[in-house]
Amino acid sequence: MDRIFNFSAGPAILPAEVLQQARGEMLDWHGSSMSVMEMSHRGLEFMSIAEKVESDLRELASIPVNYKILFLSGGASSQFAMVPMNLLRGKKSADYINTGEWSQKAIKEAKKYCTVNIAASSENENFSCAPTQDRWMLDPAAAYVHYTPNETIGGVEFNWVPDVDAQVPLVSDMSSSILSRPLDVARFGLIYAGAQKNMGPAGLTIVIVREDLLGVTLPGTPTMFDYKIHADNDSMYNTPPTYAMYIMGLVLEWLKRNGGLIAMEKVNIAKAKLLYDLLDASDFYHCPVVESDRSRMNVPFTLKNPSLDGTFLQQSQARGLIQLKGHRSVGGMRASIYNAMPIEGVARLVEFMQEFEINHA
Numbered sequence: 001m002d003r004i005f006n007f008s009a010g011p012a013i014l015p016a017e018v019l020q021q022a023r024g025e026m027l028d029w030h031g032s033s034m035s036v037m038e039m040s041h042r043g044l045e046f047m048s049i050a051e052k053v054e055s056d057l058r059e060l061a062s063i064p065v066n067y068k069i070l071f072l073s074g075g076a077s078s079q080f081a082m083v084p085m086n087l088l089r090g091k092k093s094a095d096y097i098n099t100g101e102w103s104q105k106a107i108k109e110a111k112k113y114c115t116v117n118i119a120a121s122s123e124n125e126n127f128s129c130a131p132t133q134d135r136w137m138l139d140p141a142a143a144y145v146h147y148t149p150n151e152t153i154g155g156v157e158f159n160w161v162p163d164v165d166a167q168v169p170l171v172s173d174m175s176s177s178i179l180s181r182p183l184d185v186a187r188f189g190l191i192y193a194g195a196q197k198n199m200g201p202a203g204l205t206i207v208i209v210r211e212d213l214l215g216v217t218l219p220g221t222p223t224m225f226d227y228k229i230h231a232d233n234d235s236m237y238n239t240p241p242t243y244a245m246y247i248m249g250l251v252l253e254w255l256k257r258n259g260g261l262i263a264m265e266k267v268n269i270a271k272a273k274l275l276y277d278l279l280d281a282s283d284f285y286h287c288p289v290v291e292s293d294r295s296r297m298n299v300p301f302t303l304k305n306p307s308l309d310g311t312f313l314q315q316s317q318a319r320g321l322i323q324l325k326g327h328r329s330v331g332g333m334r335a336s337i338y339n340a341m342p343i344e345g346v347a348r349l350v351e352f353m354q355e356f357e358i359n360h361a
Helices: 016-024 044-060 075-087 101-110 227-232 242-257 260-281 306-318 343-360
Strands: 067-072 093-098 115-121 145-147 170-173 190-194 205-210 298-303 333-336
Touching: 016 242, 044 067, 044 242, 067 227, 075 101, 075 170, 075 190, 075 205, 093 101, 101 115, 101 145, 101 170, 205 227, 242 260, 260 298, 260 343, 298 306, 306 333, 306 343
Parallel strands: 093 115, 093 145, 145 170, 170 190
Antiparallel strands: 067 205, 190 205, 298 333
16 A cells, blocks of 8 residues: 655654564564564563563664663653652752753653753743753752753754763753664763654653662652662563564664664755755745754744645645644644655655645745
8 A cells, every 4th residue: 555654743654664564473473373462571572572672772872781771651751750750869959951842841840859940941032943052051069951852843953962060960851863863872861762753653661871870769759760660670560561662673673774873864864954955945934943953853844824724734635745734832834754754755745845835825
């Protein structure tokens, strides 16, 4: 069957090869006469899947041996609370960088557990940029520094990793950018990410945490919110999202077959350039994000005449280009072009946008 091009921000497009392999293994995984969905998470079959997923992720992202990888449920939003519960470690405050809706949600949750210092914000610029580090007012007494390197809704991305005091862990919500480019994990104390954009289906959350940050939680922290409990039990303290882990494993194998993160970054740069070049050459479309801080993953844009939004969405869907409506909080359009979006999909979108402009200018 012909597949549409799904520009959803998440749950997002998955590689067709992955879906085909999962279909072929649905009823019988590797001669086990079981679907992965039926397997005990403590059985030998699933344990072999889990071990390979962790090994492949560690290899692809060059994760050092002194970092634990946790496979959790609860979405990245649960990490907004779990991070302060685990990383305050006796301190009373944390630094947060405010660059849009997802960082604001993290800030709101952290305020329940500590004093939050907004060390930098782009709110006065309508969240159209990433604050340069010379604007940051970090608190040397902070327990950690938290930032969101890619704001899925606003389409703002840090194309650099912040420099912070080596004694203050850098924490990053990489839900919409992880595995889209090479990553120096050693510069971070903790990385967390929902899987449903670049890694797999919804329901799985990855936490990559330096071992020395484990083991000191706020009084009253629920057992399920203690990173060390999950680390000590190899993410098997409770039943993890087993099928989502299996699909993630297939995605990681797909990434390895296609050259890993260095090759993926080149493709992502090419896809983003194709779309941004069109936006910059047109006065019919507009991208609200400062050029230096534009996301490679999520491209927001507006039409010169907003009354045409409905027509644009209707006609693009008829062409097999779906989920282009912008987030309800900002309006306009948004094309999410994660790893699994082929360059052909972006080219088809650009072709449609050019035709639409000609017909409605």
